Amino acid sequence: MKIMTKFMKVLALMVYLVFALIPLYWIIITSLKGPKEIYTFPIRYLPTSISLQSYKRLFTFTNFTIYFRNSLIVSLSASFGALLITMFSGYAISRYGFKFKKYMLLALFFTQMIPTFMIMVPLYTIFSKVGMINKLTTLAILYTNMMIPFSAIMAKGFFDRIPISLEEAALIDGCSRVQALFKIVIPLTLPGLSAIFSFSFVNTWNELFLAVMFMNSDAKMTIPVALNSFISKAGIGWDIMSAGLVIALLPTMVVFAFAQRYIVAGLTKGAVKG
Amino acid sequence: MKNKNSKIFWIMITPTFISVILLTYVPILKGFIIAFQNYNLFNLSNVHFIGFKNFWAVFSDTNFNFLRILLNTFLWVVISLFFQFILGFGLALLLKKPFKGRGVYSGLVFYPWALSGFAIGLVWAWMFNGQFGMINDILKRIGLIHRNIGFLSDPKYALISVITTNIWYGIPFFAIMLLAALQSVPTELYEAAEIDGAGSFRKLFSITIPYIKPTIINTTLLRAIWIMNFPEIIYAMTSGGPANSTNILATQMINKIYNFYDYGQGSAIGLVIMAILLTYAIIYLKVTSLKELEL
Secondary structure, eight states: OHHHHHHHHHHHHHHHHHHHHHHHHHHHHHHHHOHHHHTOSSOOSSOSSOOOHHHHHHHHHSOHHHHHHHHHHHHHHHHHHHHHHHHHHHHHHHHOOOTTHHHHHHHHHHGGGSOHHHHHHHHHHHHHHTTOTTOHHHHHHHHHHHHHHHHHHHHHHHHHTSOHHHHHHHHHTTOOHHHHIIIIIHHHTHHHHHHHHHHHHHHHHHOOHHHHHHOOSGGGOOHHHHHHHHHHOTTOOHHHHHHHHHHHHHHHHHHHHHHHHHHHHIIIIIISOO | OTTTTHHHHHHHHHHHHHHHIIIIIHHHHHHHHHTTEEOBTTOGGGOEEOTTHHHHHHHTOSSSOHHHHHHHHHHHHHHHHHHHHHHHHHHHHHHHSOOTTHHHHHHHHHGGGGSOHHHHHHHHHHHTOTTTOHHHHHHHHTTSOSSOOOTTTSHHHHHHHHHHHHHHHHHHHHHHHHHHHHTTSOHHHHHHHHHTTOOHHHHIIIIIHHHTHHHHHHHHHHHHHHHHTOOHHHHHHTTTOSTTTTOOHHHHHHHHHHTTOBHHHHHHHHHHHHHHHHHHHHHHHHHTTOOSOOO
């Protein structure tokens, strides 16, 4: 009986593993097959030879280096921006018993229900009035804004778990509020803050629709916008597409691998308290 | 001590305040107004109020049957959520007890969580491809089908194909959340139940589930909202087609804006989405008697 349950458990774990990995395996294999072998029958699950032809074509046929650079600039600056801003507001919400604290949290939570497309054109109007269309800065600002509500909620959750008595002791010792925050509270919440950062990086790296709306020249495209344009672009088949997809997927996977523990703690204890 | 430093607190909170108001709430108000206007992106010189006409136009659209879109939205949310939850919960239960290599294993099964829905939609579109897709190939090899199925081009299969992709994508979210909750259940509870002779199922239903109920409620609530507002996978795989068969409210909104440049009707659909979500959130919280959404 015991062996039976153990066997079932291992079997179930294997099934989950295979199910989770198949899409990744398939897209990587496709990208390494080379343009011809992709479209041959019968389908080969192990390529006869590894070819980097698709990647070569991706970087010569399209400006993928530029897209990658754009994505990196926008995601990193937005993640830093959102972290910097919500580090303070999360702390303030957590520590200060102002009357509309509850409403503030609800207002932040409510933003999660708003479809991006609903605010897109109004935003476009605002930014075009000040001549800020098709600029990486604009996208970074929009992404910072996009990440602020959830980051603030997460940050508040992290600060809630730091006992107030620690800061009170520091204040008695003559520290100012801001000093207490930087010397005592922030070092204790570093894992949480890195979770917020990684969460923002993942989400901004993956964002498609705002970028499509605001970035209309090839030199300003981010990776998702580029992939979207590949769909209808002549001369681009599944060879280039699969190589592009692998490169689009890798960075967030790496971030996730490193930050998984913190993100999990951040999401579970900060945002959704059980 | 709470009110002494109020000035500093206001300074700390102001950037968040300004950002949320200026770049989210002001645009959303404008979006509200646009929903009642004739607002075509190619004819911006002729913007004027038209009452509820955008809504009627959306509801009575003969090319994109609205009831079908509502049904698709319902199926998209409910089926995806159900299987994401069940399979995610199952995975969390499997991972509850430590075993050798659990860290690496969870990294390998959780990674879809970090991926772009749009990119994943494209990957699965390639897998479901009617000619060169691996899913057709495997089904043929094991003899389940004899001729290729147009998973994304046949209205009979398209919705189930995009939902399958969404299920795959969403399992890690529930597994991660529920695993953390499971690990917070005090082991003494299980020990006591074992002394009373409770079996695994008994323990699951009378200890585990009641104990992690708040997490279950919060995660399903958040996830339902999120799935309803999540057009990326469908957009990448079918764009709502073929013949409206995978069109949900969120993709119809994109369709109206991208293909018809009709931002008025697009915003009207946006309002419908928000109204449904708000009603849903209120009812859900009332029924599950969770007085305050704890964040």
